[in-house]
Amino acid sequence: MSEKVVLLPVNNNRLDDLKFSIWSLSHIKDIKICLICHKLDLSHVKKTLTKDQLTKIDLIPDFSSTNLSELLNKAQKKYSESTVFYRLDSGDIVHVKKFEYAPSSKKSLLVHTSLLLEEKCFKIKIYKGRYMQLFRNGLVHSSFSFFKVNYNESYKLAQDYELSLKKIYSENLEYIPKVLVCKRLSKNGNTLKNRGDSISGSINSKKQQLKKKFSLILFIAILFEKIKLALWNLKK
Amino acid sequence: MEFKKIIFNSKTIFTENSNPVNEEIEILYLKCYNGLINKILNNNITLEKLIPGSLFIDGLTDYNKFHISSLLIDLGYDLDIILNFLSINIDKSLNVLKVYDTTNMWYTSNIHMGALSIISKSKNKNSIELAAKMIKELDRTNFSSTKWKYKGSINRIAAFYHYVPFIDRHDIHISEETLSMLYEDLTYMQNSLGSFTYPNGFSCIELDSVVVLAFLKKKGYDVSKMLELKLFNSQCTLKENGWSLYSKGQNKLRSFAELCTNISSIQDFLWNAKKIFYDVEKLQYDNGHKGLVSNSSDVTLMSNYFGLITYIQLINSLDIDIKNDIKKIKSYSLAYVV
Numbered sequence: 001m002s003e004k005v006v007l008l009p010v011n012n013n014r015l016d017d018l019k020f021s022i023w024s025l026s027h028i029k030d031i032k033i034c035l036i037c038h039k040l041d042l043s044h045v046k047k048t049l050t051k052d053q054l055t056k057i058d059l060i061p062d063f064s065s066t067n068l069s070e071l072l073n074k075a076q077k078k079y080s081e082s083t084v085f086y087r088l089d090s091g092d093i094v095h096v097k098k099f100e101y102a103p104s105s106k107k108s109l110l111v112h113t114s115l116l117l118e119e120k121c122f123k124i125k126i127y128k129g130r131y132m133q134l135f136r137n138g139l140v141h142s143s144f145s146f147f148k149v150n151y152n153e154s155y156k157l158a159q160d161y162e163l164s165l166k167k168i169y170s171e172n173l174e175y176i177p178k179v180l181v182c183k184r185l186s187k188n189g190n191t192l193k194n195r196g197d198s199i200s201g202s203i204n205s206k207k208q209q210l211k212k213k214f215s216l217i218l219f220i221a222i223l224f225e226k227i228k229l230a231l232w233n234l235k236k
Numbered sequence: 237m238e239f240k241k242i243i244f245n246s247k248t249i250f251t252e253n254s255n256p257v258n259e260e261i262e263i264l265y266l267k268c269y270n271g272l273i274n275k276i277l278n279n280n281i282t283l284e285k286l287i288p289g290s291l292f293i294d295g296l297t298d299y300n301k302f303h304i305s306s307l308l309i310d311l312g313y314d315l316d317i318i319l320n321f322l323s324i325n326i327d328k329s330l331n332v333l334k335v336y337d338t339t340n341m342w343y344t345s346n347i348h349m350g351a352l353s354i355i356s357k358s359k360n361k362n363s364i365e366l367a368a369k370m371i372k373e374l375d376r377t378n379f380s381s382t383k384w385k386y387k388g389s390i391n392r393i394a395a396f397y398h399y400v401p402f403i404d405r406h407d408i409h410i411s412e413e414t415l416s417m418l419y420e421d422l423t424y425m426q427n428s429l430g431s432f433t434y435p436n437g438f439s440c441i442e443l444d445s446v447v448v449l450a451f452l453k454k455k456g457y458d459v460s461k462m463l464e465l466k467l468f469n470s471q472c473t474l475k476e477n478g479w480s481l482y483s484k485g486q487n488k489l490r491s492f493a494e495l496c497t498n499i500s501s502i503q504d505f506l507w508n509a510k511k512i513f514y515d516v517e518k519l520q521y522d523n524g525h526k527g528l529v530s531n532s533s534d535v536t537l538m539s540n541y542f543g544l545i546t547y548i549q550l551i552n553s554l555d556i557d558i559k560n561d562i563k564k565i566k567s568y569s570l571a572y573v574v
Contacts, residue, residue, distance in 0.1 A: 023237035024471050027556050050238065052559055095468040096554070115429070115472065121487045122429060122436065122472075179428070182472040 003083045004099050007075055009036040009068055010090040014186060015048055017091030022053050024093040031086075031099055033057045034078070036071050069151035069159040076148050081106075087144040087160065091184040098180040106147040109167035112176040114140035117184045127175050130168050134206065134221035139164050142181045157194055158201025165205045169212070196236065199229045239562050240277050243478050243540050261300065262527035268307040269537035275311070275565050276544050283313060296322070298332060299343070302350025303523065306569035309353045319354070329354045330363055333370045340386040341379055345398035352402040353568035368408050371399055378414045388503035389421035390433065390441060397444035400451050401572035410455075418448055419457050424500040426462055430469030434495050434508040435485025435516060437473065439542040442466075443570075446546050450553035450574035460554070467550045470543070475535060479543025482516050482532040541570075549573045 006025060010018050025033060035057055037045060046054065065071055076085060084102045088094070103110040116123040127138040141160030151159045167173045203225045210218050267286045274281045301322045308318045319325055329351035336344050348370075355363045379396045381387055396418060403410060422432070422445055431437030432445040446466055449459045473483035485491050491512045499505045515532060522528035522538050530536045548564055550556075552573050564573050 019237065020471075020474070026237075026558055027467070027471075027551070093468065093471045096464050096556075117472065117484070121484050123486065124428065179468075182468070 002102065003079065004031045004086065005079055005083050006031055006033045006086045006088050007036060007072060008033060008088045008090065009038045009071065010040060010045065011038040012040050012044070014090035015040065015044060017184060017186060018045070018048055020184070021088060021090055021092050022049060026053070026056065027096055028094070028099055034075050036075050038068055038071060039066050067153060067156055069153045069155055072151045072159070073153065081148060083147070085146055085148070088142050088181070089183065091186060092142045093182040093184070095180040101145065101176055101180070103146055103174060107170070107172045108146070108174050109149070109164060109172060110145045110174045110176065111139050111164070112143045112178055112180045114143045115179050115182040116140065117182055119185070124179065126177070131217055133168060134217060135224060137161065137202075140181065140183050142183045155201050155204070157197045158205065161202050162205040162208070165209060169209050196229065196232050199225055199232060203229065237560050239544065239560060240279075242474070242476070243273060243277065243544075259525070259527050261296070262525045264304065265522070265525065265528060266537060268304065268311060269541050271311050272307065272565070272571060273537065273541050273544065276548070276562050276571070278561060278563055281311070283311065286311065298347050300523075302332065302347045305350040306353045309357055310565065310567045310569060310571050315354065315357050326354065326358055326360065326363060330366060333367055338377070339381060339383040340391070341381040341395035342386065342391050345379075345395040349398035349401070349569050352399070356402060356405055356568045364406060367402060368406060371403060371408050374399070375411050375414050378417050385503065388501040388507070389425055390504050390507055393418065393421050393425065393448055394441060394444045397447050400447050400574065401567065401569055404451060404454070404572070404574050405568075415452060415455055415457070419452055419459070422449055422452070422459070422462065424498065425504070426465065427494060427498070429485060430465040431483070434512050435488070435491040436483040437469065438511065439479060439481050439539040443542045443546045443549075446549050447572070447574060450549055453553055454574055463550060463554050467554060470547050470550060474543070478535045478540040480533050480535045481520055481530060481539040482511070484533070485512075488512055545571050545573065
């Protein structure tokens with residue numbers, strides 16, 4: 001049986017939310033948690049978690065890099081080739097059945113429907129196929145599971161979007177239409193804080209695919225995102 | 237999870253523009269909820285400080301007396317002290333089981349729950365037999381209300397829930413017809429977020445539904461998926477200071493759209509629609525007491541008490557072994573875990 005490892009990066013801004021994720025994961029047997037300290041001192045994490053929780057966390061790598069893609073790659077190297085990785089963030093809550101699903105092949109990226117807890121309400125994020133994905137991201141990276149992958153280290157943000165787009169275009173994306181994770185969006189989280197950089201990352205991912213093979217819809221999607229970025233910069 | 241830190245992290249009491257609660261009955265309710273939460277969180281409580289030696293309020297309704305009696309029993313008071321304090325006796329308890337109104341079974345079942353806790357605690361064989369007889373009567377009507385306004389799944393689940401502690405403790409037979417009706421009710425009630433009312437749960441009904449689900453599981457019904465989804469919901473809705481009365485749901489239109497695709501009875505539809513568009517915006521009064529007021533999204537002693545028991549019931553019925561600072565308490569009523 002494959003080992004199941006949760007890749008859980010945590011930074012200083014989301015340290016308080018970590019208790020929710022660790023609590024949620026503690027309802028599930030036979031998983032390992034790999035906490036990745038991102039721009040965060042290890043001692044802060046140790047103070048946040050109880051002794052009992054710390055004993056259940058398999059690994060706390062203390063890497064010096066601040067590039068999340070690099071950290072995610074390094075963390076994966078600690079485990080065997082047969083390990084299935086589950087990408088989560090601090091504050092995420094998991095359904096007890098989430099870890100019963102795994103990608104069918106080493107090339108596949110398995111994703112599922114997610115719940116987003118925003119400031120005012122919950123939203124259900126549904127993947128509506130390749131073309132819709134170009135205009136509206138229906139995937140939440142906390143729904144990703146995979147065998148070892150190589151995150152593109154030139155991306156400081158949106159590295160998961162880049163990964164998913166690559167898998168969509170190589171037809172290695174598997175989708176489960178079940179809500180298995182809840183992502184708590186925090187004002188301090190990277191997604192909202194660096195919205196402009198995320199859009200830029202998303203444009204670059206699309207450009208990469210466009211270089212491989214021209215597609216009109218991809219071209220329109222890039223234009224669309226450029227307008228979105230311009231509007232965002234104006235608003236700022 | 238350290239619930240002690242979470243629950244007592246910030247203000248979780250009822251407030252009325254931050255004014256202190258001053259009516260004696262309301263203070264008693266606060267003390268009861270606070271005492272029970274402390275018991276669940278393994279904190280020592282001094283019972284003597286909770287209730288005065290004698291009854292202080294004239295003209296308490298049967299509803300209030302029996303409702304409070306069940307809280308006091310769970311707190312661990314001797315039955316004699318409770319009966320003396322509330323000026324009730326076993327005969328009165330038996331009387332409310334003999335003569336009752338079936339118009340609104342949710343209301344009546346609240347009174348019955350108190351009476352049944354007293355009878356259970358008394359361990360009087362004849363009284364237990366009489367109570368079991370009454371439950372069999374109610375089983376024939378599937379615990380449903382007789383007035384049109386109060387019919388429907390939500391009312392039935394909320395009513396049946398109040399009898400579960402007695403039924404489960406004394407192993408009283410419930411007909412297959414009632415059980416399958418309750419199963420259908422809950423299947424219909426659970427929404428895509430995992431809660432049992434719109435927009436995303438109401439602490440009382442969540443507890444009622446989860447306890448009835450656990451009871452159905454014990455009777456052989458396959459409800460594990462529903463319990464798992466509710467566990468997910470219970471975790472998603474936990475805030476920095478606990479569980480609120482109503483949790484955030486999807487936006488109003490999406491909630492309403494989902495409700496429209498899932499109508500089983502007009503009463504439930506109207507009740508849920510009112511919750512989505514009206515109730516979540518207005519002040520909430522626990523048991524109708526004007527001092528026990530809160531905003532719908534506030535975390536109160538009652539919502540945390542219900543949230544904690546809901547969570548305990550969920551992990552208990554899903555056989556999840558988790559280390560935390562909460563424990564099951566010996567209960568005859570609201571804190572009863574199947």
